[in-house]
Each structure stands twice: as C-alpha cells, then as structure tokens.
Amino acid sequence: MQLNSYDDFTPLREIIVGSAANYLSHDRDLTFELFHYDNLTGYGTELANPRLSAGGSGAAESWKIKRRYTEELHEDVETLAATIASLGVTVHRPLPLPPDPAPIAGLGWQAAPTPALNIRDNTLILGDEIIETPPAVRSRYLETRLLAPVFQRYLQAGARWTTMPRPLLTDLSFDLSYARDSMSVRRLEVIEDPQPSPYDVGLEMMIDAAQVLRLGRDLLINIAHENHRMAVDWLERHLEGRYRIHRVNRMADGHIDSMLLAVRPGLFLARNENLRNLLPEELRSWKFLIPPPPDPGDFPVYDDGDLVLTSPYIDLNVLSIDEDTVLVNEDCTGVRKLLEAEGITAIPVRHRHRRLFGGGFHCFTLDTRRDGGCEDYLS
Structure with missing residues (x-):
C-alpha cells in the first residue's frame, strides 16, 4: 500500500471510492450557497433552483433530498466501486456517515455533516503526499475524518500527510x-x-x-477569488x-474537472x-x-423542489483507468x-442523479497509486 499519484491517466493501481450512505439532505447556509453559486442562481444555465428563505445568513436550512434519489445514488456509487475493482484496481472506502450524525460546529456556526462522497474535493494527492485542503463549506469541515483510516494506513506505509491551515x-x-461580478439576475440574498x-x-x-489539474511536476490551479489565491x-511555498x-484565472467558479x-x-x-x-503556452x-x-434527454426530470447543483456538462467528469x-x-x-x-x-457505468449531488466519477474518487511519476509533460 504505497502512495504514488502524479496525474489522472497513467495506469491506476489503487483508489478510494466515496460513500453515499445516508446522504439525506443539503445544509444550506452562506457557505453552501456561495460554493454552488453559479448553478444555484442559474447563471449560464437553464436552472431555476428554489431559493432560501429570506432573513440573512445565520442558521442553516436543511434541504431534504427524496429518499428514492438517495437510494439510487447509493446503488450507483456501489456499482462504480465494483466496476473499478473488476478492472484489477484495489479499491479503498471511507467510513460511512452514520444515519443520525451529531452536528459539527466551529466558532460561531453549526452544520449537519456531509458524507465522504465527493472525496476529490478536500484532498490533494501529490506523489507520496496527502494534502488535506482547507474546505469552503461548513457542512464538509470534518469530511476528511471519514477518510482518516485509509490515510493512516498510507502514512504507516511511508506516505507524507499534510493538512493546510483550516479556516x-x-x-x-x-x-x-x-458572486458579485457574475452579473446574475437571480442574486442570493444570503450572500x-x-x-x-x-x-x-x-x-x-x-x-x-x-481546482487542480495534475500533470506530473506541473499543477494547473484555477483561481476565482482571493480565498483561492491565498491558498x-x-x-507554492510548501x-x-x-x-x-500555473495559475489559471477564473476558468470556473471553483472546480475544473468538469471543464x-x-x-x-x-x-x-x-x-x-x-x-x-x-x-500555459x-x-x-x-x-x-x-x-x-x-442532450436534455440524458438526465432525469426533477420537481421544482429538487436542488440541482451541477451544469449539464457534469458528464465530462470521467475517470481514467489508463491512457486507453x-x-x-x-x-x-x-x-x-x-x-x-x-x-x-x-x-459505461450508471450514474443517474449526478446533478443533484454535485459530482461525477472523477469527483467520487481519489486515485492514490498510479504508475506515473513526476514527469515533465510541458517540455
């Protein structure tokens, strides 16, 4: 069990696949609304998502997800894990979120925790180093703790394990x-x-x-605002x-793995x-x-109360097993x-409700061992 991952395309040997267990709701507060701003406002898309209640950004509002969708998501994620394993790749899994987890809290806020599903988001694997990145959504603040048993095993096998400063x-x-520069006609009062x-x-x-595209020794990183630039x-120093x-200016509001x-x-x-x-040139x-x-026909049709979190381009979010x-x-x-x-x-692998849960196959996985090294692909 040796950590070695520098890219997204050389032969895959080990991977972590996220868990959708007990993903029952979204905790909507300022941090959630800001993180999903483009899609919640419908800026640049066809969406008309339901708004939060007016009244400032204090308490979070729990937005329930229909049980059928959560069960089908769980089925699809388990199928994804089984498919990857069938290709000879060692698959690791995070701890599942309990059915009734206690709230998590910071200084001046409280949030319902999110399961470790979109595990690409809060952990950056660079060669033999695990880097936990500083989260921007309160409900995801402790999400990487569900990955800690897997990280611990890599640490014991010789990997480095770093946590960036926590906000x-x-x-x-x-x-x-x-958000203020986006010119959206459906601004969010909470923001x-x-x-x-x-x-x-x-x-x-x-x-x-x-937000990081890994190419051996080169990292392309999308920066949309000052919080990203500081990180x-x-x-760069680390x-x-x-x-x-290589800094990329506003390729998206955040993630670029569907771009x-x-x-x-x-x-x-x-x-x-x-x-x-x-x-870069x-x-x-x-x-x-x-x-x-x-094609709009490729997606389920949802009700007015369903919260859609991704653009229709989410299916560009693929996972490479190798270059072929x-x-x-x-x-x-x-x-x-x-x-x-x-x-x-x-x-082909089934993933029905990718627009409701904010992720595709690349989001749901974290490749921990590939054959590639710290190559120079830009020369």
Whole structure:
C-alpha cells in the first residue's frame, strides 16, 4: 500500500471510492450557497433552483433530498466501486456517515455533516503526499475524518500527510467578488448579507483539490477569488522546488474537472475550445476533444423542489483507468462516442442523479497509486 499519484491517466493501481450512505439532505447556509453559486442562481444555465428563505445568513436550512434519489445514488456509487475493482484496481472506502450524525460546529456556526462522497474535493494527492485542503463549506469541515483510516494506513506505509491551515469560516472569511461580478439576475440574498462575528480574522485561504489539474511536476490551479489565491500562495511555498504551479484565472467558479481533464499526454477532454487560451503556452498545442452539447434527454426530470447543483456538462467528469480506458456515464453517449473515435475504450457505468449531488466519477474518487511519476509533460 504505497502512495504514488502524479496525474489522472497513467495506469491506476489503487483508489478510494466515496460513500453515499445516508446522504439525506443539503445544509444550506452562506457557505453552501456561495460554493454552488453559479448553478444555484442559474447563471449560464437553464436552472431555476428554489431559493432560501429570506432573513440573512445565520442558521442553516436543511434541504431534504427524496429518499428514492438517495437510494439510487447509493446503488450507483456501489456499482462504480465494483466496476473499478473488476478492472484489477484495489479499491479503498471511507467510513460511512452514520444515519443520525451529531452536528459539527466551529466558532460561531453549526452544520449537519456531509458524507465522504465527493472525496476529490478536500484532498490533494501529490506523489507520496496527502494534502488535506482547507474546505469552503461548513457542512464538509470534518469530511476528511471519514477518510482518516485509509490515510493512516498510507502514512504507516511511508506516505507524507499534510493538512493546510483550516479556516474559521465566518461569513466575513469569504471574498464575495466572484458572486458579485457574475452579473446574475437571480442574486442570493444570503450572500448579499454576510453577518459579522466576534471570531472574524478577515479573508482566509480556501481551495478544493478539484481546482487542480495534475500533470506530473506541473499543477494547473484555477483561481476565482482571493480565498483561492491565498491558498495557492501557501501551496507554492510548501511545494517549492518540487512542483511548478500555473495559475489559471477564473476558468470556473471553483472546480475544473468538469471543464478540462487530461486523458493522456497531448490530449484533453474539454468543455469548449476557448479554454485553450487560459492554459500555459506549452499546453495550447494539445489536442482538445470537445463533446457535443449535452442532450436534455440524458438526465432525469426533477420537481421544482429538487436542488440541482451541477451544469449539464457534469458528464465530462470521467475517470481514467489508463491512457486507453475511461469510465463514462452510460447515459452520456456523446462523450462515449468521442472517446471511442479516439481509440479509447469507454466503459459505461450508471450514474443517474449526478446533478443533484454535485459530482461525477472523477469527483467520487481519489486515485492514490498510479504508475506515473513526476514527469515533465510541458517540455
């Protein structure tokens, strides 16, 4: 059990697959609304999500998810884990969230915890190092504790284990410029009315590992606002001499693994051609595979009370087993056909409610051992 992961495409040997057990609701507060801002407001999408009750950003509002959706999500995640294992990959799992977990709390806030499902978000694997990133959503503050038994085994086998400074997550910890610059016509009152706290220390570092595209010794990191920039400053100091960091300005509000993924050296799966201009010069010559626009018929139809958290492009969020084998949502025929035309085996796996739970196959997994090393793919 040896940690070694520098990229998303060399042959996969070990992986952690998240758990959807007891994912019954979303804890909606300022941190949740800000994190999912683009999709909650419908900016750039067709969405018209239900709003939070007016009245400031104090207490969180629990948004229940229909039991059928949670059960089907659990079935699909377990199928994903079994499919990966059937390909000869060792699969590790986090602790499941208990059915009635106690609330978690920080200084001046309380939240219902989230299961360790989208485990790509709060942990960055760089070679032989586990780096827990500073979360931006209160309900996810202790999510990586559900991964601690797996991390402990890697530590005992020789891995390094680092935790970035943890934010206090008061309302005034957040740079609101991205939301305020978005020009959305459906602004969220909860974001417009941040409340002061006796624990305020000013803006704090926050970043998710899903904002990082790993290419051997090079890291492309999306920065949408000051919280992200502060975190990247810390990473640059921590990784000095080991990795080269390339800052990408506002490719998205946060995560980029449904915008741009490296399928193999020289080949990106990308949402659109315009992303090329945001990349370092050395990567602009790579080939871009751009799927056709998503077909609305590929997705379930939800009720007005259902909270949709991703754009229809979530199915670009694929998982590579190696340079010639990729797991793809069985409902997304456009991505499958595009990869197959490139000579890549696209293995279909069911994932029905990806828009309700904010993640695809790349989000649900954390690859811990691949054959690749700290290569220089930019030279």
